[in-house]
Amino acid sequence: MMRELTVDLGSRSYPIYIGEGILNDIAALFQKHGIGKGSPLLVVTDEHVAAHFLDRVTGLLSAAGYSVASHVVPAGEPSKSLAMLEQIVATALEAGLDRKSTIIALGGGVVGDLAGFAAASYMRGVRFVQIPTTILAHDSSVGGKVAVNHPLAKNIIGAFHQPEMVLYDTATLLTLPDREVRAGLSEMIKHGLIWDADFTAWCEENADRLVGLDPEALQYGLYKGCSVKAAVVSQDERENDLRAILNLGHTIGHALEAVGGYNELLHGEAIAIGMVGAAKLSVRMGNPEHIYTVTKRIFQKFGLPVSIPPHLDTDEIMRAMMHDKKFNEGQIVYIVPTEIGKVEINKNVSAQWVRDIVDQLKRED
Ligand SMILES: NC(=O)c1ccc[n+]([C@@H]2O[C@H](COP(=O)([O-])OP(=O)(O)OC[C@H]3O[C@@H](n4cnc5c(N)ncnc54)[C@H](O)[C@@H]3O)[C@@H](O)[C@H]2O)c1
Numbered sequence: 484m485m486r487e488l489t490v491d492l493g494s495r496s497y498p499i500y501i502g503e504g505i506l507n508d509i510a511a512l513f514q515k516h517g518i519g520k521g522s523p524l525l526v527v528t529d530e531h532v533a534a535h536f537l538d539r540v541t542g543l544l545s546a547a548g549y550s551v552a553s554h555v556v557p558a559g560e561p562s563k564s565l566a567m568l569e570q571i572v573a574t575a576l577e578a579g580l581d582r583k584s585t586i587i588a589l590g591g592g593v594v595g596d597l598a599g600f601a602a603a604s605y606m607r608g609v610r611f612v613q614i615p616t617t618i619l620a621h622d623s624s625v626g627g628k629v630a631v632n633h634p635l636a637k638n639i640i641g642a643f644h645q646p647e648m649v650l651y652d653t654a655t656l657l658t659l660p661d662r663e664v665r666a667g668l669s670e671m672i673k674h675g676l677i678w679d680a681d682f683t684a685w686c687e688e689n690a691d692r693l694v695g696l697d698p699e700a701l702q703y704g705l706y707k708g709c710s711v712k713a714a715v716v717s718q719d720e721r722e723n724d725l726r727a728i729l730n731l732g733h734t735i736g737h738a739l740e741a742v743g744g745y746n747e748l749l750h751g752e753a754i755a756i757g758m759v760g761a762a763k764l765s766v767r768m769g770n771p772e773h774i775y776t777v778t779k780r781i782f783q784k785f786g787l788p789v790s791i792p793p794h795l796d797t798d799e800i801m802r803a804m805m806h807d808k809k810f811n812e813g814q815i816v817y818i819v820p821t822e823i824g825k826v827e828i829n830k831n832v833s834a835q836w837v838r839d840i841v842d843q844l845k846r847e848d
């Protein structure tokens with residue numbers, strides 16, 4: 484079975500296809516979306532994903548008459564760099580990619596952001612297709628934010644560039660390491676917490692099935708998660724206001740990733756702790772206690788961390804947060820839950836309150 488939903492952005496609208504085994508339909512879907520055979524395609528992927536799926540993707544496309552080149556980058560966040568972009572452009576030029584070519588991102592968020600930025604900038608923009616292969620990428624492959632990192636800041640060189648389509652084959656997720664599975668599910672839970680109390684409850688009830696990669700549960704969860712992301716992005720493509728709610732848990736989360744040197748906590752783990760922090764902040768601001776107890780209980784059910792590793796220094800965490808663009812004159816723009824399934828964008832959160840929460844999160848059990 485294949486589920487389909489649309490990211491509604493006027494002339495830039497595009498479909499998300501979700502289903503088990505739908506990679507086999509890649510050539511037919513490309514044809515359906517007007518991706519012609521006259522210009523070469525470039526598949527960008529990383530070495531882990533290449534080992535599992537690259538030959539299959541290039542094989543299916545060549546068999547259908549496409550001319551396909553590929554570029555494999557090392558796995559991991561350091562590949563989101565200008566140096567790697569330059570290498571991809573070299574491969575694209577050698578393979579003869581022109582303005583009508585399409586770049587295909589086959590992989591997780593790292594490959595999606597990197598290949599997406601290559602597509603946004605090569606010849607001032609060519610088409611691109613997202614083939615996410617991680618659970619986290621249900622978030623990163625939807626919405627058109629593409630970027631590479633600079634040594635001084637993450638995601639700082641980028642663009643908005645929407646894909647032609649997202650082709651999400653849930654069978655590709657079966658080879659994901661367990662820790663990546665749980666970390667990716669953290670963003671799925673986030674989509675419930677910001678938008679949909681029923682979906683949040685469903686995630687909690689189905690924690691074991693999701694962690695165990697049950698196909699039906701995965702398809703439904705990814706469909707719902709993508710739907711929330713698509714709804715938010717449709718209303719605010721360029722993050723003027725509403726789109727900021729997708730940052731629930733990310734203010735503390737990003738700081739924890741940075742202070743941990745980007746190798747201690749995975750993104751999904753860091754934001755799980757951040758979402759527990761946001762729930763604590765909410766209660767401190769006078770909202771009902773259950774917002775915190777429910778939030779924490781859910782992440783524990785998924786085996787995600789809910790406390791800050793005590794050796795991470797509070798001063799450093801606060802400094803990392805102040806470097807974050809959301810911090811302004813001692814106050815942070817903070818996404819705070821007001822109920823399970825609802826959040827507000829609060830512009831008056833004091834840095835001292837956040838500091839107290841960070842300290843409490845180190846003692847959380
Ligand atoms: N653009 C956005 O809106 C957005 C949103 C959220 C996150 N992101 C970005 O996403 C990135 C993180 O994405 P990620 O968590 O997917 O990381 P990732 O792309 O590094 O993938 C995680 C690991 O899993 C491996 N892998 C991927 N698919 C696999 C598969 N099917 N089987 C086995 N191994 C597989 C990868 O090689 C890598 O080692 C970050 O750079 C973050 O900034 C972007």
Ligand SMILES: [Zn+2]
Pocket residue numbers: 622670733750754
């Ligand atoms: Zn995130």
